[in-house]
Amino acid sequence: MSGPVSSLKERLEAQFAHAWQRRGALAWALTPLAAVFAAVSGARRAAFAAGWLKSVRVGVPVVVVGNVTVGGTGKTPTVIALVEALRAAGFSPGVVSRGYGAKIARPTPVTADTPARLCGDEPLLIARRTGVPVWVSPDRVAAATALCGAHSDVDVIVSDDGLQHYRLVRDVEIVVFDHRLGGNGFLLPAGPLREPLSRRRDATLVNNPFERTLPAWPNTFALKLEPGDAWHLANPALRRPLAQFAAGAAAPGQGAGTQGSQGALRLVAAAGIGSPERFFATLRAAGLAPQTLPLPDHYAYATNPFADVAADAILVTEKDAVKLGAWNDARIWVVPVEAALDHRLITLVVEKLRGRSSA
Numbered sequence: 001m002s003g004p005v006s007s008l009k010e011r012l013e014a015q016f017a018h019a020w021q022r023r024g025a026l027a028w029a030l031t032p033l034a035a036v037f038a039a040v041s042g043a044r045r046a047a048f049a050a051g052w053l054k055s056v057r058v059g060v061p062v063v064v065v066g067n068v069t070v071g072g073t074g075k076t077p078t079v080i081a082l083v084e085a086l087r088a089a090g091f092s093p094g095v096v097s098r099g100y101g102a103k104i105a106r107p108t109p110v111t112a113d114t115p116a117r118l119c120g121d122e123p124l125l126i127a128r129r130t131g132v133p134v135w136v137s138p139d140r141v142a143a144a145t146a147l148c149g150a151h152s153d154v155d156v157i158v159s160d161d162g163l164q165h166y167r168l169v170r171d172v173e174i175v176v177f178d179h180r181l182g183g184n185g186f187l188l189p190a191g192p193l194r195e196p197l198s199r200r201r202d203a204t205l206v207n208n209p210f211e212r213t214l215p216a217w218p219n220t221f222a223l224k225l226e227p228g229d230a231w232h233l234a235n236p237a238l239r240r241p242l243a244q245f246a247a248g249a250a251a252p253g254q255g256a257g258t259q260g261s262q263g264a265l266r267l268v269a270a271a272g273i274g275s276p277e278r279f280f281a282t283l284r285a286a287g288l289a290p291q292t293l294p295l296p297d298h299y300a301y302a303t304n305p306f307a308d309v310a311a312d313a314i315l316v317t318e319k320d321a322v323k324l325g326a327w328n329d330a331r332i333w334v335v336p337v338e339a340a341l342d343h344r345l346i347t348l349v350v351e352k353l354r355g356r357s358s359a
Contacts, residue, residue, distance in 0.1 A: 017071065020183040020192040030190035038187050048166040057169040058144040061156050061353045064170045066163025068199055069192040072274020072297055073178040074207035076122045076319065077225055079160045081339035083130045085346045092153045096143040097123040097160040099136035100298050107137040107146035116323045121298060122160060124322045140168045156353055164194060172352050173201040176223065178275050179208040181215065202352065203345055221342040227282050230315060233324055233332040242286045245313055268311040272299030272320050279317055290315060
């Protein structure tokens with residue numbers, strides 16, 4: 001089963017994502033443009049480092065969770081887990097984000113009821129999962145300043161993405177990769193890198209459900225995303241362990257044997273995230289064997305990709321679910337994931353923040 005690719009932009013993104021994993025003809029042909037990109041981005045970094053372009057400290061320590069590659073890698077569950085870890089350590093965190101596709105002109109707070117089309121899917125998911133103050137703006141300095149002004153108890157800001165937003169002074173930088181790591185190792189547009197792999201950072205997380213060996217980089221930790229019980233989109237109080245979705249089981253929510261007596265459960269998994277295969281691999285590791293429907297990252301669901309899908313149950317990510325609230329499709333179940341952060345990473349972050357706070 002293949003996912004809908006609804007625009008020329010999305011087709012090109014898919015083509016480049018494939019090309020960026022190898023040093024093929026297209027990648028080599030684009031290396032002159034990559035050299036231009038390297039010169040421009042390097043000059044910008046140097047200008048901030050020299051003070052020619054001004055960086056702003058917002059009054060509380062800042063932790064940036066971001067990418068050096070294009071595309072999703074698992075930052076959002078990392079931000080959620082980090083917020084919970086910081087609260088457990090006695091901090092009062094807030095979160096700022098660009099809000100992919102957000103239709104805003106000024107710093108805006110995100111609540112559990114904010115429409116995803118206004119604030120972006122990831123900030124909405126973070127707000128719903130954590131309950132901490134979340135503000136969005138293309139200018140993360142403005143978002144952080146507004147958040148701190150509205151919530152005087154907040155004593156640390158976590159920035160969801162924004163590694164290259166150098167105007168925001170940060171105290172801790174965490175770079176998240178998935179199984180693709182740095183791809184072919186080339187900078188944009190010849191490869192997926194926004195910055196060189198050698199870029200300094202305080203810690204690196206690798207979100208890799210395929211259990212490959214971690215790269216030998218300093219302060220590098222595995223990021224484990226563990227699925228929880230699925231919840232029903234139309235009735236969130238209804239929850240089922242993933243084992244109940246195994247082939248041949250009764251359809252969740254139906255009487256025992258209803259589907260099983262007619263044959264195997266027709267199961268489809270759909271994901272509009274940076275690497276849908278990560279979600280599918282997580283389900284397979286839980287013993288499921290679904291048909292898969294990969295969707296473009298941040299898929300807007302302006303049209304229904306499930307209208308012609310023959311399925312008894314459709315499993316989606318939480319990031320997709322925040323855009324499906326008005327849909328009346330009883331087949332849709334949402335699979336939450338929890339990021340398990342290495343305690344050594346949490347200790348590293350907390351120690352740096354406490355050192356900064358007491359400075």
